[in-house]
Structures are given as structure tokens and as C-alpha cells.
Amino acid sequence: xxxxxxxxxSERMTKDAQALVxxxxxxxxxxxxxxxxxxxxxxxxxxxxVSTMIREWVLxxxxxxLGNAPVKLDITVNREKVxxxxxxxxxxxxxxxGARTHKAKVKRPKAx
Numbered sequence: 001x002x003x004x005x006x007x008x009x010s011e012r013m014t015k016d017a018q019a020l021v022x023x024x025x026x027x028x029x030x031x032x033x034x035x036x037x038x039x040x041x042x043x044x045x046x047x048x049x050v051s052t053m054i055r056e057w058v059l060x061x062x063x064x065x066l067g068n069a070p071v072k073l074d075i076t077v078n079r080e081k082v083x084x085x086x087x088x089x090x091x092x093x094x095x096x097x098g099a100r101t102h103k104a105k106v107k108r109p110k111a112x
């Protein structure tokens with residue numbers, strides 16, 4: 001078997017293994033003991049199962065990475081969180097594009 005065939009076989013085996021993990025629906029990860037305890041403590045404070053809390057975080061982050069999730073902004077007054085607001089990613093993209101366009105139009109004087 002040559003190098004290209006080995007690479008192709010390895011890629012196929014990796015995809016097959018990923019498909020099996022996905023079908024099973026269970027993914028494991030390692031963490032430091034103090035991080036695990038912190039997760040359990042936070043879950044207790046939230047009155048939520050730790051697995052549910054972590055799953056929500058992972059799915060939220062996945063949506064953010066894919067550009068599909070609304071962005072949640074916290075509203076803070078005098079260092080106290082008073083609420084939050086979610087903006088759709090398309091709205092944020094439009095705001096960012098507008099800011100880039102405006103920045104490109106603004107001419108700064110050259111230092112002389």
C-alpha cells in the first residue's frame with residue numbers, strides 16, 4: 001500500500017469512527033479535577049444537571065461558530081446585570097458591514 005492509499009484509508013476509517021460516535025450520541029472529554037468540581041458547583045447553583053448545562057453550552061457555541069446563533073448581550077447598570085438582549089447574527093453582520101463601510105469613507109488627516 002502506498003502513501004496516498006494509506007492516507008485515503010485513514011481518512012475513511014476516521015469518518016466511519018466519527019459516524020459511529022455520532023450515531024451513539026455520546027461524546028466524552030477530559031478536564032482537570034478542579035474544573036469538573038466547578039462545573040458541578042455551577043450546575044447545583046443553577047438547579048440543573050451538569051450534563052444538560054454542558055450540552056447547552058456546546059450547542060450554543062456550535063451555532064455561534066457556524067454563524068447561525070443570535071448573540072446575547074448583557075445589560076449592566078452600576079456593575080449589576082439587569083438583563084440581556086439577543087441580536088440575530090444577520091443583524092450583527094449588517095451592523096459590522098455598516099461600520100466597515102463608514103470607516104472606509106472617513107478620511108483621516110495625514111500626520112505631518
